[in-house]
Amino acid sequence: MENTTATKSPVLLYTEQTPNPESLKFVTNRMLYRGTADFREEDLAREWSPLGTALFDLPYVKGVYISNNFVTVTKEFNYAWEDIMLKLKEFIKAYVQEDKMIIKDGFTEAMDAIEAERGASYEYSDDDAEIVTKIKELIDTYVKPAVEMDGGNIEFKHFKEGVVTVILQGSCSGCPSSTVTLKSGIEGMLKRMLPQVKEVVSEMG
Numbered sequence: 001m002e003n004t005t006a007t008k009s010p011v012l013l014y015t016e017q018t019p020n021p022e023s024l025k026f027v028t029n030r031m032l033y034r035g036t037a038d039f040r041e042e043d044l045a046r047e048w049s050p051l052g053t054a055l056f057d058l059p060y061v062k063g064v065y066i067s068n069n070f071v072t073v074t075k076e077f078n079y080a081w082e083d084i085m086l087k088l089k090e091f092i093k094a095y096v097q098e099d100k101m102i103i104k105d106g107f108t109e110a111m112d113a114i115e116a117e118r119g120a121s122y123e124y125s126d127d128d129a130e131i132v133t134k135i136k137e138l139i140d141t142y143v144k145p146a147v148e149m150d151g152g153n154i155e156f157k158h159f160k161e162g163v164v165t166v167i168l169q170g171s172c173s174g175c176p177s178s179t180v181t182l183k184s185g186i187e188g189m190l191k192r193m194l195p196q197v198k199e200v201v202s203e204m205g
Helices: 042-048 050-056 081-097 107-120 126-149 178-193
Strands: 013-017 023-028 033-039 061-068 070-075 152-160 163-170 199-204
Touching: 013 081, 023 081, 033 042, 033 050, 033 107, 033 163, 042 050, 050 061, 050 070, 050 081, 061 152, 061 163, 070 081, 126 152, 126 178, 163 178, 178 199
Parallel strands: 163 199
Antiparallel strands: 013 023, 023 070, 033 061, 061 070, 152 163
């Protein structure tokens, strides 16, 4: 049996600041998970993500968000990044290098089913349905890429009487500057492009 590990490129990992002082983005040169996996609850991580579970086992980890080639870790308030950043870096690097499972199969489908159930409770008129499609397109095209750079994610939740509700995930959740981003950036853009939009509010995902 050939030893294939020798030919494997080493895992490179660097950190990036996020607008949220409690969250740090750990970026790797490997695709970890195609999609977004937000584990704010330890129980959800234990059910679906071996990497999330391993991180939650560390006393200073409060939230884990995995998307594409990065992991955003939100720490507990009573720890300082200078004390835990290197430990986390080494931990994630070693985990990825060993090719351990990141997210279990079926996670996307399970989350989609929950989302569909949520969405089913919102019935839109034909006019609103058209606006909802446009809102989703604008968020996907203009907002998501910028938010992902900061280690977070934004999802459309619903639209009612001129109010767009979005869900903030990853570093955006609980971030002091996310309100500013939401109000000045996203709300401003949607109002300009879609006069039917009066306000954008957020829910924690």
